Amino acid sequence: MLIFWSGQFITGMKLVNAERKENGLPQFSAIEYSKSGHFIAATFENWESEFLQMAFYVFLTIYLRQKGSSESKSLYKKEEVDRDPKIHSYAPWPVKKGGIWLKIYSNSLTIALFSLFLFSFFMHFYGSLKNFNEQQAGNNLPLASASQYIGSSQFWFESFQNWQSEFLSVATIVLLSIWLRQKGSPESKPVDAAYGEDAE
Numbered sequence: 001m002l003i004f005w006s007g008q009f010i011t012g013m014k015l016v017n018a019e020r021k022e023n024g025l026p027q028f029s030a031i032e033y034s035k036s037g038h039f040i041a042a043t044f045e046n047w048e049s050e051f052l053q054m055a056f057y058v059f060l061t062i063y064l065r066q067k068g069s070s071e072s073k074s075l076y077k078k079e080e081v082d083r084d085p086k087i088h089s090y091a092p093w094p095v096k097k098g099g100i101w102l103k104i105y106s107n108s109l110t111i112a113l114f115s116l117f118l119f120s121f122f123m124h125f126y127g128s129l130k131n132f133n134e135q136q137a138g139n140n141l142p143l144a145s146a147s148q149y150i151g152s153s154q155f156w157f158e159s160f161q162n163w164q165s166e167f168l169s170v171a172t173i174v175l176l177s178i179w180l181r182q183k184g185s186p187e188s189k190p191v192d193a194a195y196g197e198d199a200e
Helices: 003-020 029-034 037-063 093-097 099-106 108-138 151-181
Strands: none
Touching: 003 029, 003 037, 003 093, 029 037, 037 108, 037 151, 093 099, 099 108
16 A cells, blocks of 8 residues: 555656646645645545445445355355354453443444545545645636535546445455355355355
8 A cells, every 4th residue: 555655646746746847836845745735635535435435335234135245244144243242351341341332332343434434535625625726826716615616526526436436346346256256365255156155
């Protein structure tokens, strides 16, 4: 992740500085680029879609099933993840405490992923607005307020283009794992499993 993020940073800075040079604007230093709307928006635009995908994936797999998919729980039997928590010496403290703490902890993965999505969504919006206004200022055009920009096609285009690709990738692995195999991968059923066989 750090290698590709560094690649994004380096190539993004070169791209922006090339555009700024064409427009007669001063070049960004690395520190300036790290604070720029372009870098912030590009980073959190992608993180936002990843967290949204994973949050929905974790939540929806509680209730939805796909016959034959290695990504789905069984259609016919209760699984280990469905059992009620039991207090034992190594149980996490919310399990021992019970009540509201147990309820929150029982849903903490989904809560955390949706919270990370909301944070990334806000940061994407902040970066995208900042980038838009940096471009507007460079062209001596009026700046947009947050309330104006939230309804802009630019911001929602950035979000929707990432969201659709994330849900496509999830649908692809759920469906392809019915028929295709990868020996040794926990994301695959055993190579000799029947197409309609549920994952164990």
